[in-house]
Amino acid sequence: MSPAQNPSHLQAVSLESIANQFGTPVYVYDGEKITNQIKALQHAFSGAPLKIKYATKALSNVNILKLVKKAGAGVDAVSIEEVKIGLIAGFSGGEIMYTPNCVSFAEVQEAVNLGVMINLDNLSVLEEFGQIYGNSVPVCIRLNPSIMAGGNAKISVGHDKSKFGISITQLPEILEVVEKYNMLITGLHIHTGSDIYDAAVFLKGANVVFDVAFQFPNLKFLDFGGGFKVAYKPGDLSTDIENVGQKVTEAFQNFCAKYGRQLELWLEPGKFLVSECGYLIVKVNVVKVTPTITFLGVDSGLNHLIRPMLYDAYHSVYNLSNPIAPKATYDVVGYICETDTLASDRVLPEAKKGDLLVIKNAGAYGFSMASNYNSRLRPAEVLVWEGEAKLIRKREVFEDLVKNQVIMDF
Ligand code: LLP
Numbered sequence: 001m002s003p004a005q006n007p008s009h010l011q012a013v014s015l016e017s018i019a020n021q022f023g024t025p026v027y028v029y030d031g032e033k034i035t036n037q038i039k040a041l042q043h044a045f046s047g048a049p050l051k052i053k054y055a056t057k058a059l060s061n062v063n064i065l066k067l068v069k070k071a072g073a074g075v076d077a078v079s080i081e082e083v084k085i086g087l088i089a090g091f092s093g094g095e096i097m098y099t100p101n102c103v104s105f106a107e108v109q110e111a112v113n114l115g116v117m118i119n120l121d122n123l124s125v126l127e128e129f130g131q132i133y134g135n136s137v138p139v140c141i142r143l144n145p146s147i148m149a150g151g152n153a154k155i156s157v158g159h160d161k162s163k164f165g166i167s168i169t170q171l172p173e174i175l176e177v178v179e180k181y182n183m184l185i186t187g188l189h190i191h192t193g194s195d196i197y198d199a200a201v202f203l204k205g206a207n208v209v210f211d212v213a214f215q216f217p218n219l220k221f222l223d224f225g226g227g228f229k230v231a232y233k234p235g236d237l238s239t240d241i242e243n244v245g246q247k248v249t250e251a252f253q254n255f256c257a258k259y260g261r262q263l264e265l266w267l268e269p270g271k272f273l274v275s276e277c278g279y280l281i282v283k284v285n286v287v288k289v290t291p292t293i294t295f296l297g298v299d300s301g302l303n304h305l306i307r308p309m310l311y312d313a314y315h316s317v318y319n320l321s322n323p324i325a326p327k328a329t330y331d332v333v334g335y336i337c338e339t340d341t342l343a344s345d346r347v348l349p350e351a352k353k354g355d356l357l358v359i360k361n362a363g364a365y366g367f368s369m370a371s372n373y374n375s376r377l378r379p380a381e382v383l384v385w386e387g388e389a390k391l392i393r394k395r396e397v398f399e400d401l402v403k404n405q406v407i408m409d410f
Contacts, residue, residue, distance in 0.1 A: 011386075013387065018384075023380065024300075024379075027279070027363075029382070031384060032384075035067070038071040045249050048249040053266055058274050058363070058368060060368050064392075076226075078098075143166055143208070143209065145190050156192070185216045188213055189222075190209055206248055213255070221263055224266070233316055279358050280304065284352065296357065302340035303378075304366070310369075315359050317346055321356045322351065367379070379396075
């Protein structure tokens with residue numbers, strides 16, 4: 001499916017009015033879109049008892065989590081801070097899946113004390129956990145299924161050179177630890193990567209888990225992670241969620257029949273729920289004509305949206321102020337003192353100083369990966385919900401930048 005048209009309004013609220021009211025740059029999220037994505041997933045996986053654990057890292061504003069909760073999903077957290085954000089949003093510990101990687105054991109213990117579901121991805125940590133908790137705290141194991149999948153190398157995490165998960169080839173060692181400490185393993189987990197299009201990859205991952213699962217008699221759920229691909233540009237493919245849902249739930253139900261008990265099927269979508277809901281509105285500061293390229297220099301940059309630089313990610317851009325002018329070719333660049341090309345070689349309606357541009361697919365890993373590089377301030381966040389634009393994060397002010405610096409008296 002191609003991305004939706006270039007909207008001038010979200011739920012009848014004009015993006016221009018949002019930019020005027022809250023200033024630019026500003027992240028705007030369409031709450032209805034998030035709810036609809038959750039519904040689509042619930043429908044696609046209705047063949048099994050599904051639990052959605054929203055991958056908080058994609059977009060961690062408390063209000064987004066509250067909305068996700070309202071729509072019936074839980075939370076996937078990868079840090080104790082994300083766990084606490086989930087608790088603030090009103091989730092109970094039991095609704096939160098905590099999947100840490102390379103954190104201190106003290107952090108794991110803190111999470112145990114908060115009552116969240118712990119998902120361990122390292123043999124030595126599993127052993128430490130067993131020594132301390134024995135069978136008194138149920139735990140999930142993150143397996144590394146040895147599958148290379150994902151939109152690019154940086155977001156492929158299920159292969160055998162990845163730091164994530166306990167290799168499937170270490171199953172004997174896992175079983176040894178589990179037996180030694182009589183551990184209560186209630187879940188098995190995989191997450192192979194992000195931007196995965198092919199239904200066969202999800203099925204392959206699931207089959208790896210099914211094969212291993214018979215060795216664990218106390219399972220309550222299998223968690224297949226996230227990674228569904230969404231469309232970023234016209235003509236782009238996105239995961240056929242109905243097809244994946246149908247195939248995976250069918251295989252899951254067959255597995256449960258053999259396992260002898262109905263388990264829950266867990267998913268941890270990030271991008272699928274929030275990528276397309278988000279728009280980053282920026283303003284053209286300058287039009288810079290050079291002998292080779294015409295740059296649109298905007299009041300944002302890699303400090304607010306790092307995906308194009310980090311992953312060569314393509315984000316569609318459109319001219320909100322001037323949608324029907326004759327077209328010209330531009331590089332849209334930021335104001336950061338580094339090459340921060342947000343979009344290159346784009347044909348857009350002619351833009352002038354002061355025009356508002358909108359960068360699409362900015363919901364997932366947009367604000368959550370933003371920084372203060374170049375001592376710039378992070379943008380405001382606005383949620384459009386039930387036909388109204390609500391400020392859900394204030395724009396940073398200069399004092400925020402310096403408030404934690406301890407100024408010495410030289
Ligand atoms: N579960 C686990 C354990 C994960 O590590 C991730 C993402 C997800 C779920 C959600 O994956 P999603 O459905 O969003 O693909 N910053 C990168 C993506 C990094 C994903 C990290 N883990 C990007 O902007 O493409």
